């Protein structure tokens with residue numbers, strides 16, 4: 001598989017490992033006891049993310065993809081190894097979209113999206129055009145005054161994406177944000193993400209189970225082994241820009257998807 005390191009690193013995980021202490025309830029001969037055990041989520045995982053690069057973490061369920069993403073976000077610390085930033089200030093300039101949209105149910109869609117700007121001390125008036133633009137990006141311009149409880153699951157996820165976009169972070173971390181969406185919305189948001197990346201030069205790391213989505217979106221795909229996750233392979237995706245539905249239909253796309261599927265199969269067997 002093609003392998004090339006990014007020319008200018010933005011952030012790197014260097015030989016990171018993560019072990020979680022877990023208390024599991026396991027049946028024993030004389031009853032049920034709480035048994036302490038450890039779960040190794042990552043083991044010596046290396047990842048370099050280039051400036052302006054879109055990197056996909058692809059791997060089987062439970063291989064530590066979200067853990068790696070949370071480490072970059074500073075939400076969990078490595079048990080060993082290091083998270084290294086070229087510019088340490090970038091570590092505080094992150095937008096994150098989680099699998100679960102986690103919106104405040106008592107706030108309107110617009111106020112949910114405004115939150116990162118409010119935390120930066122930007123006034124409601126100054127925020128308004130940026131909130132409107134972010135909502136338009138995700139196709140929710142007409143739902144600004146709605147409450148999360150009035151929206152479908154897919155719409156709530158789109159609000160969560162708008163909230164991550166509104167502060168125009170330097171690094172966008174996406175944990176399977178499109179997984180629960182219908183295919184038409186998913187394709188539309190895939191294209192929006194690529195457009196935003198072109199416009200703002202954002203660096204993006206996203207987690208996915210989908211070979212097809214990883215090939216469509218990523219400049220580079222890091223294929224992980226089953227838990228404990230390590231980097232098993234890397235595939236650089238070269239495609240004519242801008243990527244569009246034509247790319248999805250192309251023989252080059254089909255060939256790349258085949259290659260990535262094979263790499264994923266090999267990584268799973270190796271694990």
Ligand SMILES: Nc1ncnc2c1ncn2[C@@H]1O[C@H](COP(=O)(O)OP(=O)(O)OP(=O)(O)O)[C@@H](O)[C@H]1O
Nearest residue numbers: 020021022039041060061062063064065066067068
């Ligand atoms: N806070 C935690 N405490 C204990 N175990 C955890 C914790 N977070 C993650 N794990 C375990 O670490 C392993 C990796 O989890 P993680 O969520 O990173 O995997 P993943 O590849 O993102 O999975 P999925 O694709 O299913 O979302 C799993 O076995 C999970 O149960």
